[in-house]
Amino acid sequence: MARDRDLALEAADAGGEEAARPEPSLWRLVLANRAVFWGGLLLVVMVAVALVGPAFTGDPMAINPIQRLKPPSAAFPFGTDFLGRDLLARVVYGARISLAVGLAVAVIAISVGLVLGMIAGYVRALDAVVMRVMDGLMAIPGILLAIALISLSGATLLTVIVAIVIPEIPRVVRLVRSVVLTVREEPYVEAAIAAGTRLPWILIRHVLPNTVAPLIVQASYISGSAMLTESILGFLGAGIPPEIPSWGNIMSEGRTYFQLSPWIIFFPGVALALTVLAVNTVGDGLRDTLDPRIARKM
Amino acid sequence: MTESPPAARSGPVLEIRDLTVSLPKGADRPFAIEGVSFTVARGEIVCVVGESGSGKSVTAFTVMGLVPRRELRPVRGEVRLLGRSILGLPEAELRRLRGERMAMIFQEPMTALNPVMRVGEQIAEVLEIHTDLGPRERRERVLAVMRDVRLPEPERLYHAYPHQLSGGQRQRVMIAMALVLDPALLIADEPTTALDVTTQAQILELIRDLQRRRGTGVMFITHDFGVVAEIADRVVVMQEGRVVEVGPAEEVLHRPRHPYTRMLIGAVPSLVPPERRGEDGPRERALLVRGLDKVYGRSGWFARGRVVHAAKSVTLTLHRGETLGLVGESGSGKTTVARCILRLVEASSGEILIDGVDLAKLRASALRPHRRHIQIVFQDPYRSLNPRRTVGQSIIEGPMNFGVPRAEALRRARELMRVVGLAPEALERYPHQFSGGQRQRICIARALAMEPKVLVADEPVSALDVSVQAQVLELLDEVRRRFGLAMLFITHDLRVAAQICHRVMVMWQGEVVEEGPTARVFRDPNHPYTQRLMAAAPGRGRLLHDRIGG
Numbered sequence: 001m002a003r004d005r006d007l008a009l010e011a012a013d014a015g016g017e018e019a020a021r022p023e024p025s026l027w028r029l030v031l032a033n034r035a036v037f038w039g040g041l042l043l044v045v046m047v048a049v050a051l052v053g054p055a056f057t058g059d060p061m062a063i064n065p066i067q068r069l070k071p072p073s074a075a076f077p078f079g080t081d082f083l084g085r086d087l088l089a090r091v092v093y094g095a096r097i098s099l100a101v102g103l104a105v106a107v108i109a110i111s112v113g114l115v116l117g118m119i120a121g122y123v124r125a126l127d128a129v130v131m132r133v134m135d136g137l138m139a140i141p142g143i144l145l146a147i148a149l150i151s152l153s154g155a156t157l158l159t160v161i162v163a164i165v166i167p168e169i170p171r172v173v174r175l176v177r178s179v180v181l182t183v184r185e186e187p188y189v190e191a192a193i194a195a196g197t198r199l200p201w202i203l204i205r206h207v208l209p210n211t212v213a214p215l216i217v218q219a220s221y222i223s224g225s226a227m228l229t230e231s232i233l234g235f236l237g238a239g240i241p242p243e244i245p246s247w248g249n250i251m252s253e254g255r256t257y258f259q260l261s262p263w264i265i266f267f268p269g270v271a272l273a274l275t276v277l278a279v280n281t282v283g284d285g286l287r288d289t290l291d292p293r294i295a296r297k298m
Numbered sequence: 299m300t301e302s303p304p305a306a307r308s309g310p311v312l313e314i315r316d317l318t319v320s321l322p323k324g325a326d327r328p329f330a331i332e333g334v335s336f337t338v339a340r341g342e343i344v345c346v347v348g349e350s351g352s353g354k355s356v357t358a359f360t361v362m363g364l365v366p367r368r369e370l371r372p373v374r375g376e377v378r379l380l381g382r383s384i385l386g387l388p389e390a391e392l393r394r395l396r397g398e399r400m401a402m403i404f405q406e407p408m409t410a411l412n413p414v415m416r417v418g419e420q421i422a423e424v425l426e427i428h429t430d431l432g433p434r435e436r437r438e439r440v441l442a443v444m445r446d447v448r449l450p451e452p453e454r455l456y457h458a459y460p461h462q463l464s465g466g467q468r469q470r471v472m473i474a475m476a477l478v479l480d481p482a483l484l485i486a487d488e489p490t491t492a493l494d495v496t497t498q499a500q501i502l503e504l505i506r507d508l509q510r511r512r513g514t515g516v517m518f519i520t521h522d523f524g525v526v527a528e529i530a531d532r533v534v535v536m537q538e539g540r541v542v543e544v545g546p547a548e549e550v551l552h553r554p555r556h557p558y559t560r561m562l563i564g565a566v567p568s569l570v571p572p573e574r575r576g577e578d579g580p581r582e583r584a585l586l587v588r589g590l591d592k593v594y595g596r597s598g599w600f601a602r603g604r605v606v607h608a609a610k611s612v613t614l615t616l617h618r619g620e621t622l623g624l625v626g627e628s629g630s631g632k633t634t635v636a637r638c639i640l641r642l643v644e645a646s647s648g649e650i651l652i653d654g655v656d657l658a659k660l661r662a663s664a665l666r667p668h669r670r671h672i673q674i675v676f677q678d679p680y681r682s683l684n685p686r687r688t689v690g691q692s693i694i695e696g697p698m699n700f701g702v703p704r705a706e707a708l709r710r711a712r713e714l715m716r717v718v719g720l721a722p723e724a725l726e727r728y729p730h731q732f733s734g735g736q737r738q739r740i741c742i743a744r745a746l747a748m749e750p751k752v753l754v755a756d757e758p759v760s761a762l763d764v765s766v767q768a769q770v771l772e773l774l775d776e777v778r779r780r781f782g783l784a785m786l787f788i789t790h791d792l793r794v795a796a797q798i799c800h801r802v803m804v805m806w807q808g809e810v811v812e813e814g815p816t817a818r819v820f821r822d823p824n825h826p827y828t829q830r831l832m833a834a835a836p837g838r839g840r841l842l843h844d845r846i847g848g
Contacts, residue, residue, distance in 0.1 A: 187676035188684045188692070190642050191741070195696030195748060196669040205695075209686045 033289045039281030046275050050095035057089040060245045069261045079263040081253060090245040091267050097246035098275060101161060101230040102223035108165045110219050113172025114211065118203055120173060121180025131177070134170035142167035142229060147238045155241050160233060164226045175218055179211045213290035220283030224276045231272055247272045309381050310337040311482045311515030312361065312400075317375035319353075319360055330356040330370055331539040338483065338515040343506070345518045345526045345547070347562065348536035349763035354519045357536070358485045360385075361517070362402050363392040380482055397428050400483040401476035405491050407468035411460040417471045418444070418456030424478050439478060447474045447504060466497035470504065477508060484509070485517045490525065494627035495790065499834035502529050521763065523566045524793070524837030527551055535559045551841065565764040567771070567793035568843040569835055571816040574800060581617035584784035585639070585672075585752045588613050590648035590658075592634050608634040610808040612648070614786075616752060621778060621785040623799030623816065625792065625831075631808040632788045636754045639786070640672055641665060652751065670700060673745035675774075677757035679737035683729035689740050690725030696748045707747070714743040717780075718773060735766035739773065746777060753778070754786045759794060771798055792835045796820055804828045 030036055054060070064084035072079045078087035120130040146163030153159050183189060189206050197205075233239030234248020235255070242249050247268040254264025317334040321327060331353035338344045346354045359365045361377055363384070377385045379399055384392065396402075404410040412420055421440045425431055431439065437456075444452035447470040460468055469489060476484055486505065490498040506529055509516050520526060526533055530547040535556065543556040554560045592609040609631045616622050624632045638645040641657060650657040652671050660668065673696075676682045683692050693714065694707035702710075712722035718739040729737055738758060745753055755774060759767040775798055778785050789795050795802055795816065802819050804812040804827065812825040823829045838844060 187678060187682040190640075191674065191676070191682060191744065192684075192695060193642060194640050194669055194672065194674050195744075196666045196699040197695060198666075198699070201699075205687070206684055 030286065030289050033285040035281045035285030036289070037285075039278045039283075039285060042274065042278035043282060046095055046271075046278060047099060049092055050099050053092035053095065054089070057092045058086060060085065060089040060093040061243075062086070062089075069257060069264075071261070072263055078267045079261065081250070081261075081264050082257055085245075087250070087264060087267055090250055091247070091271050093245050094247040094250060094268060095271065095275070097157075097240065097244065098227045098230060098272065101157075101164070101246075102227045102275075102279065104161050105164050105168065105226035106219040106223040108161070109168040109172050109222050110215055112165070113169050114176050114215065116169070117173040117176025117211075118180055118207065121177040122184065122199070122203065122207070127177075130173070134173050137166060138170045140167060143232060143236075143238075146229070146233050147236070150233075150238050155239065157240055157244075160230060160239050163233075164229050168222050168226070172215070172218060172222075175214055176211050179214060180207055183207050183210045213286075217283055217287045217290060220279050220286060224279040224283065227272065227276055227279070310339045310378075311380060312338040312517065313376075313378040313381075314357070314361070315376045315378075317357065317360065317377060318373050319356055319365070320371050320373045322369045327539065329373075329539055331360075331536075334375070334536070334539075334541050336534045336541060336544055338517050340482070340515055341509065341513040342531045343509060343516040343518055343529055344532045344534060345520055345530035346534045346536060347520060347523065347526055349521060349562075349765065351538065352536040353539040354536050355487055356539075358402070358487055358517060358519055361483075362396060362400065362485060363387070363389075364402075394428070397424055397481065398479050399481050400485065401479070401481040402485040402487065403469070403472045403476050403489045405488040407465065407472045407492075408460060410472055411468060413460055416457050416459060417463065418458075421471065421475050421478055424475055428479055440474075443474045443478045444471075446477070446508065447471075449474070464497075465493050466500060469493060469497075469501050473501075473504065473508070477512070477514070480512060481514065483515050483517065485519070487519045488521070489518075491520070491522070495792070495836070496627065496830055496834040498525075498836060499528075502836070505529065522836060523551070523563055523764070523841065524835065527837035527840035535562070561765060563841070564843075565768040566837070566841060566843075567768070567791075567797040568841075569793055569796050569820065569838060570844060571796045571799075571820055573817075581619060583615060584618045584620075584652070585614075585616040585786075586649070586651040587615075587635075587639060588649040588651070590635060590638055590650070591646045592631075592638055592643065593646045594634075607808050609638065609645075612805075612810055614803060614810075616784040616786060618751070618784050619778065619782045620801070621775075621787050621799045623795040623802035624786060624788045624805060625790070625795050625802050626805035627790055627831075629807075630805040632805045633756055634808075635805070636674070636756050636786065636788055639752075640674055640754060641669075667700075670696065670748040671750055672752045672754060673748050673750040674754040674756060675738065675741045675745055675758045677760050679734045679741065679761060682741045683737060683744075685729055688726055688728055689732075692729075693725070693740070693744045693747050696744065700748075711743070711747060714746050717746065717777065718743045719769075733766075734762050735770055738762065738770050742770075742773060742777065746781065749781075750783070752784045752786065754788070756788045757790065758787075760789070760791065767794070774798065792820075792831065804831065 062085060064080070067076070067080045067084040069082055070076055070080045076086055076088065078091060080087060081090070116130055120127045142164065145166060146160065149163040150159050183206065189202060192202055192206055230239060230246065231248030231251065234246050235252045237252055239248050240246050242253070250268040251265045254261070258265055314337070315335050318332050319330045321330045334357055336344065346357065348354045356365065356370060360370070360372055372385055376383055379395065384395060411417065418440055421443065422436045425436045425439055441452045441456065444455065449455050449467060449470050455463070455467070463471065490501050493501060502525065505516065508514065518529060526547065533545060533547050533550040534541055535543040535550065535558065537558045543550060543554065543559045550559060551563065554563055590609055590612040594606040594608050612635050614622065624635060626632045634643070637643045639650055645658050648658060652668065655668060657665060657668055683689070690708065690711055693711040694704065697707040697710065698704060711725055715722045715724060720736060720739055729740070732740065758774065759770050762770060771794065774785065777783065787795070787799055799816045801814065802816050803810050804819070804825065806827045812819060812823065812828045819828065820832065823832050
């Protein structure tokens with residue numbers, strides 16, 4: 001007895017036998033991952049460009065018929081489009097749209113999915129109902145849904161976001177539900193139930209923290225694919241109003257002149273590819289460090 | 299193998315000399331094992347015994363060449379298999395030796411078998427890799443070895459998938475795979491730890507029998523001195539990476555020289571229940587369970603499941619200050635009963651009475667105030683505490699649910715930490731900073747914080763090393779006495795039950811088949827199942843302290 005007590009004190013001082021869990025310095029651990037670091041750096045650059053870039057590059061809407069379809073030069077590093085608009089300014093401005101769509105879709109899909117997933121995972125009576133509705137949503141092709149929604153209510157940024165969010169929600173719900181189903185069987189949750197903890201507190205204290213890591217990872221994938229979908233919609237002419245220079249819209253307009261002036265599609269395409277790459281790299285890196293199933297093996 | 303010198307035929311199968319394996323930087327000690335030396339002779343079973351972290355598994359995996367060499371690097375010493383040094387051999391060479399000359403069986407047969415491959419084919423694969431037998435000869439050999447490990451209906455089981463077999467059968471398949479090439483050395487890493495006692499007894503007997511018939515040298519790794527007493531010819535005791543004692547089984551078990559060995563053997567609970575005097579007399583009833591039934595699996599709108607009758611009409615009474623043991627193997631329904639009593643699952647029917655209130659009938663909101671009367675300590679100390687909350691937060695959560703002010707709850711938590719033998723300062727720390735035994739103490743403190751009438755302990759010491767196990771049992775007994783708790787103690791381990799329970803109930807297939815004072819049930823079991831269970835207890839009658847007073 002006394003011996004064990006000494007051992008207890010000693011181990012408590014020494015930090016115990018296995019201090020391998022990423023509790024205190026999560027940030028440092030995450031940034032130590034190379035994928036997260038480089039992907040994050042690229043993403044930070046993109047965000048900076050989106051925020052302060054338009055202030056330096058001039059008006060993305062200014063039409064200049066004399067300078068139509070000019071190839072990249074010192075005056076127009078990315079060239080100009082068929083109305084003589086500066087492509088650099090348009091691509092830089094387009095970063096705002098893409099990143100805004102990516103962020104908004106991720107935030108909305110995660111928030112709605114989190115609530116629904118918690119309900120499905122914890123309230124047995126609603127589980128089957130919620131999940132069958134989600135199965136139904138998953139059966140709808142995202143692009144078609146977007147086109148249908150936009151034809152119904154007009155092409156605005158909000159409609160586009162909603163249209164992209166809806167097919168993403170079931171994925172989040174499934175993820176959250178599976179985490180909840182695992183965690184609710186954990187002895188520490190059962191101990192909390194036995195100690196008379198009310199349901200909302202169980203969810204907030206014991207279940208929610210366990211969903212954070214997988215959701216961060218999922219959010220990065222969602223925002224990457226949302227940016228792609230937004231561009232595809234723009235390219236198809238079913239996205240954000242064509243006067244707004246999103247990357248998809250620029251490429252859509254450039255399609256006609258593709259053989260004559262390939263730079264109109266090239267530069268927004270590269271920007272899109274880099275941004276999605278950055279987001280997905282961060283997502284992969286986060287999964288490696290945050291997903292306990294993988295992290296424990298390493 | 300032609301190159302093995304003739305001397306090897308008479309020499310030991312395995313010779314380990316001064317083996318030292320380094321740990322990667324940042325570990326709690328520089329070497330996983332240090333200066334380990336012992337031999338395994340032909341037809342001999344050598345048990346390597348030690349607690350977790352003793353280095354017994356590292357030794358085995360180093361011999362098999364299965365350790366990641368970058369992390370666990372052998373820096374000194376020698377391993378000789380049939381006289382041939384194998385430590386520095388290239389991977390291809392080692393792969394050939396594994397299977398042909400040495401084979402290994404593992405603790406968890408389910409994960410060691412490929413779930414999507416028929417078991418017969420898995421055994422045949424070993425032959426396919428290592429021999430040039432044709433398909434028909436392979437099949438013959440496989441069926442022969444399956445008969446040898448006494449798998450029933452080998453013809454039929456050949457085509458079965460692992461999940462269609464019982465745990466014991468899966469372990470037999472593993473043994474068949476290991477022995478099909480007739481290796482000189484068999485390494486068994488806790489092969490019976492995941493099995494029920496009755497199955498364990500059969501597997502131990504099988505290993506013993508096969509090893510005698512084939513003259514295989516066996517290196518048997520275990521933490522259980524009961525198993526050692528059952529099977530060992532010689533014993534190697536390891537502590538923190540070093541061998542502290544080697545000797546013939548009889549010698550080590552009955553006249554251990556090293557204090558650590560003595561402590562380990564002493565920590566194995568005796569099968570003879572202690573005499574309990576001065577604890578009898580009329581007692582107040584704390585809990586009455588009547589006609590408890592639980593049926594799992596019912597078809598819903600979208601699912602149709604198979605129906606399992608997990609508990610059948612279980613009736614039990616628990617008095618203040620008494621420990622009632624609920625004993626049984628996995629699947630017997632003992633944990634289901636506990637979970638129903640705590641209403642972590644809803645009983646299908648039956649009554650759960652505390653102070654005349656039937657908890658089984660209460661709605662969730664009405665039940666909440668009564669929850670504090672029954673608390674639970676779980677088996678797995680690593681999952682019983684929320685890793686993201688401090689120990690203190692975990693302990694005061696319950697009392698604060700019932701309106702105890704935070705300061706008051708914390709004061710009481712500090713007191714309880716002392717009761718369970720931990721420093722009050724530890725309240726600020728997170729669970730991962732504690733060992734398994736310490737965590738179990740924290741869980742006990744958390745349960746006590748609710749001031750319960752009934753404490754359900756669901757296999758509370760099964761995941762702990764024996765030395766820690768004894769201390770936690772002692773603590774449970776102490777708090778029971780101190781707080782007049784009624785304790786429902788669930789265990790598969792008869793030795794533990796014998797030591798801590800006043801009465802025991804034996805469960806089998808959802809039913810209580812026998813009930814009575816511990817001393818009576820252990821001395822004179824009535825039901826055939828209880829008798830089988832008692833007979834299967836490892837080390838029965840071979841460990842010295844089982845005989846005392848027996």
